[in-house]
Each structure stands twice: as C-alpha cells, then as structure tokens.
Amino acid sequence: MSFVDTEIGAIYLHGMDQPNGAQYEFDVYLQGLPIYTPHSYTSHRHIIHLDSSRFHARLPDRDKLVDEADVIKRIKAVLAQTIEQRFIRMKATVSAEAFVGFYEMLRHWELLKLLNDVHVVPPEALREIIAYPVCDTEVFDNFEQRPEKAMTRAEIMARGIVSIDDDIKQNGAGRYLFAWNRDYLLYHGTLDKGHWLHSLVRHLNDEELVxxxxxxxxxxxxxxxxxxxxxxxxxxxxxxxxxxxxxxxxxxxxxxxxxxxxxxxxxxxxxxxxxxxxxxxxxxxxxxxxxxxxxxxxxxxxxxxxxxxxxxxxAMQRLLPNFCGCPALYGKAFVVELDQQGKPASVTAFPVQSGQTQTLEAGMSS
Structure with a gap:
C-alpha cells in the first residue's frame, strides 16, 4: 500500500487505480489498532492511520476516539481534500475517457466540477430512449438506458440533447415520443452547474406541446x-x-x-x-x-x-388467435357463426361432408 502523509496522519486511498464505485467508506486506526469503522459490508475502504500525537483513544478500553464525532468530521474533510488532490494530478496524466470513468467517486466527494472542462461526458449523465415510453418502469420494461461509453461534444451535438420533466401518467407521453422519434439524448441532470453540456441542453418543458x-x-x-x-x-x-x-x-x-x-x-x-x-x-x-x-x-x-x-x-382475421399448437386444425376450413354479443354460436367444418359435420351449437347453448 502507498500512503499519503497528511495533517491527520497517513492515508491510503482505495479505488484510485481504476473506477470502482463511489469509494466512500474508510477504516481508522490509532497506534496500529482499529478504532473506527462504519457499519457496512463493503470491503473497499480507504485506510487512515491517525497521528497518535494529535489524537487519543478513550480509556480504559481504547476502542473509541476522544471527541469521536469531531474527529470523524475532520477526517472526512481531510480525506476529501486528499482525494481531490489525487484527482487533479490524475486529470493531467490520463485520457479524458479514463478520467470520466471515476464519475461515481467524483459525484460522491462533490468533485464534479473537475469534469467541467473535460471534452467527453460520462455515460452516467446521459440516457437514450430505446423503447416505447411507459409510466412505470418497475412494472413494465425500462425505456431508457445509459450510452455504452462516454460521448464527445461533437457526438452529442450531432444527435441533440434534451431534458424532460414529465410524469407520463399525469403529463402524457408526447415529449418522450417526440424525443424518441428524433433520437435525442436525454440529460440525466447530474453534472456541475458550470459544465459546458448545459449550454447544449434543450429543455422541452419550457416549450408549448401541441x-x-x-x-x-x-x-x-x-x-x-x-x-x-x-x-x-x-x-x-x-x-x-x-x-x-x-x-x-x-x-x-x-x-x-x-x-x-x-x-x-x-x-x-x-x-x-x-x-x-x-x-x-x-x-x-x-x-x-x-x-x-x-x-x-x-x-x-x-x-x-x-x-x-x-x-x-x-376483423375476424385480426382477432383470431394462433392455432399453431393444434396440428389437427392445420389446413382445415370452418364456418363460424357469432351471436349478438360477438361470442361463437357455432363452428362447422367446411366444406360440410356427410357424417363429418362438427358443430358447437349444443355446447354453446349449454
């Protein structure tokens, strides 16, 4: 492990080699012994070894920090600062596509401003309409998905990008169908307010729908x-x-x-x-x-x-079901009579042959 010396002690930053989620958990040690860990099940954690000349454990068990709440608040501030410094150095050395791959971690640590001058947009900030829009994607199929990769400014401008703030059940599907028909991208509303993408987004709810x-x-x-x-x-x-x-x-x-x-x-x-x-x-x-x-x-x-x-x-042809599961009917013809409610009243084989008439009249009337 490679540790960074800070004002609170030595910090090892996990998940900075390749994107792997938000990376927000951390374990704290004092004099080599664990003294603070969040109650979560993730194994991906930053490691902090506190400076024992500045921080102290509560006696007699030495299993908690003195003024723990204040210390943890300070740790989080220093950890955020250390992560920001690492990302600033990283931004100058890796490709734009690789850098925006850390979107989730940048978002959690409130560092999305570092993406403002990057020429590609992370896929997490975009959506594509891939299917018929529906009002409930938990019940029915999802009609939106992320693009497969980050997109450049030129790619976004070529397709166009819009925002839609409609509840389909309440407001209707008109704007979504319009965007789907035009193959527009949807802005997912997650970038820093200073990002260049905002100047390209067309807000469809600001326009009258007819x-x-x-x-x-x-x-x-x-x-x-x-x-x-x-x-x-x-x-x-x-x-x-x-x-x-x-x-x-x-x-x-x-x-x-x-x-x-x-x-x-x-x-x-x-x-x-x-x-x-x-x-x-x-x-x-x-x-x-x-x-x-x-x-x-x-x-x-x-x-x-x-x-x-x-x-x-x-109408009959369009309403008839598929009979592929009944080979006995293949190639046969029938005369179907409907009653006044549109229900089958009788079904007769056609052409009618002596002794081979098949009718459902008795069954229909029973």
Missing amino acids: IETVNESHQAQFQGDWCWVGVRFCEAYRIRLGQDVVEITGEACYQGQENADDIIMPKGDCSAQVLQQMASFRSEYDEFQESTFESDSDAFVAFVVANTASDPAN
Missing part, C-alpha cells in the same frame, strides 16, 4: 376492467414543440390526466401498449394486477380492431 391528429376518423370510449378512456382514431398525429414537428403513425400516445386524458390511436398501432402509459395496474397495496392488465390489454386490442377493421372478414 399534438394534432391527421385525418381523424372518429372517437370511441374504451371501457376495460381497469382503464376507461376516450380514444381518437386517425391516420397519424403530429407533435409540435417550438418550430419542430414530428409525425407519428406507428405508436399511440396517451395525453395525460392533466391534459386531454385521452388516447390518440394512429392506424399503424394495433396493440394495447398505450395502456402502459396511462396506468401502472398497481393495487392499493402497490401490487401489480397482472391478470387485470392482461384482460384489459386483450379487450383493448379487440376494441381497436372493432374500430379500424375494413370489413367483418378483416
């Missing part, structure tokens, strides 16, 4: 077990922020409880994924109601088909 439908056909009310919501069916919709407009045809958008509280459903989206924007399907005990989510999703798909199918045969 969503316009294109060739809207009609509106209908979806009534599920959990979700009740108005749905506007259209060819596409446009999201306008400032002078920029994106047109979306393939993903539905929930506008949020504090806005129109409805769903805009373009022709290219026949799924129920938009329900994941308007509800988390959590009970009053914070438990995910999976069966209710699945039943509402199935009902919503049927609802979309009913409102967008070009003819009854098209």
Whole structure:
C-alpha cells in the first residue's frame, strides 16, 4: 500500500487505480489498532492511520476516539481534500475517457466540477430512449438506458440533447415520443452547474406541446376492467414543440390526466401498449394486477380492431388467435357463426361432408 502523509496522519486511498464505485467508506486506526469503522459490508475502504500525537483513544478500553464525532468530521474533510488532490494530478496524466470513468467517486466527494472542462461526458449523465415510453418502469420494461461509453461534444451535438420533466401518467407521453422519434439524448441532470453540456441542453418543458391528429376518423370510449378512456382514431398525429414537428403513425400516445386524458390511436398501432402509459395496474397495496392488465390489454386490442377493421372478414382475421399448437386444425376450413354479443354460436367444418359435420351449437347453448 502507498500512503499519503497528511495533517491527520497517513492515508491510503482505495479505488484510485481504476473506477470502482463511489469509494466512500474508510477504516481508522490509532497506534496500529482499529478504532473506527462504519457499519457496512463493503470491503473497499480507504485506510487512515491517525497521528497518535494529535489524537487519543478513550480509556480504559481504547476502542473509541476522544471527541469521536469531531474527529470523524475532520477526517472526512481531510480525506476529501486528499482525494481531490489525487484527482487533479490524475486529470493531467490520463485520457479524458479514463478520467470520466471515476464519475461515481467524483459525484460522491462533490468533485464534479473537475469534469467541467473535460471534452467527453460520462455515460452516467446521459440516457437514450430505446423503447416505447411507459409510466412505470418497475412494472413494465425500462425505456431508457445509459450510452455504452462516454460521448464527445461533437457526438452529442450531432444527435441533440434534451431534458424532460414529465410524469407520463399525469403529463402524457408526447415529449418522450417526440424525443424518441428524433433520437435525442436525454440529460440525466447530474453534472456541475458550470459544465459546458448545459449550454447544449434543450429543455422541452419550457416549450408549448401541441399534438394534432391527421385525418381523424372518429372517437370511441374504451371501457376495460381497469382503464376507461376516450380514444381518437386517425391516420397519424403530429407533435409540435417550438418550430419542430414530428409525425407519428406507428405508436399511440396517451395525453395525460392533466391534459386531454385521452388516447390518440394512429392506424399503424394495433396493440394495447398505450395502456402502459396511462396506468401502472398497481393495487392499493402497490401490487401489480397482472391478470387485470392482461384482460384489459386483450379487450383493448379487440376494441381497436372493432374500430379500424375494413370489413367483418378483416376483423375476424385480426382477432383470431394462433392455432399453431393444434396440428389437427392445420389446413382445415370452418364456418363460424357469432351471436349478438360477438361470442361463437357455432363452428362447422367446411366444406360440410356427410357424417363429418362438427358443430358447437349444443355446447354453446349449454
């Protein structure tokens, strides 16, 4: 171990050779004996050997420091100063990419200002939208992820970077869908206020959001077990922020409880994924109601088909399940009759052959 002499004694800094988290724990020794250690399970700790001429143990057990709280406060201050000095020297000798790799440690020790003039941004400060935005990433899939590596100023400027301060359930998904469509980076809000990146960030919540439908056909009310919501069916919709407009045809958008509280459903989206924007399907005990989510999703798909199918045969084709698990049905044809509630009333093999008629009429009426 290589120790640094300081005003309080000798300090060994752990985790300065390569990034390995925040590195905030430390063990304190006096006259070679342990006298202070935090109650944590990490084995990654800085080591401090106190100067025995300046610090003293409490008698008779000598297992605690005299004025421990004040001493620990002083230790933390000197430790932070020592870490800062080490990082300043490191910054002059390693690559920018290697230096920003210590982001977590710099953040914990309030040293993010050292990144202000570094030409790359640590991935921890950035996010990419990689999937359809949803209101609850603990229940549904996460739609954001860190970039794989640090990014240069040129790379960030080429893509653009924005900040979004919306709760999707409350404020809607419009700004997130806009950013996803444009492939913008998201600023994660963690750098020092003097960092150069702030001058590049476009704050979308400072701009008026306008969503316009294109060739809207009609509106209908979806009534599920959990979700009740108005749905506007259209060819596409446009999201306008400032002078920029994106047109979306393939993903539905929930506008949020504090806005129109409805769903805009373009022709290219026949799924129920938009329900994941308007509800988390959590009970009053914070438990995910999976069966209710699945039943509402199935009902919503049927609802979309009913409102967008070009003819009854098209609707039937889109609503039929996959029969790949039943080889006996492969290559067969059937005549299906539905009752007034849309439930199967009878199913007959086609063409009908003598002695081979298969009907479900008796089963349906029982």
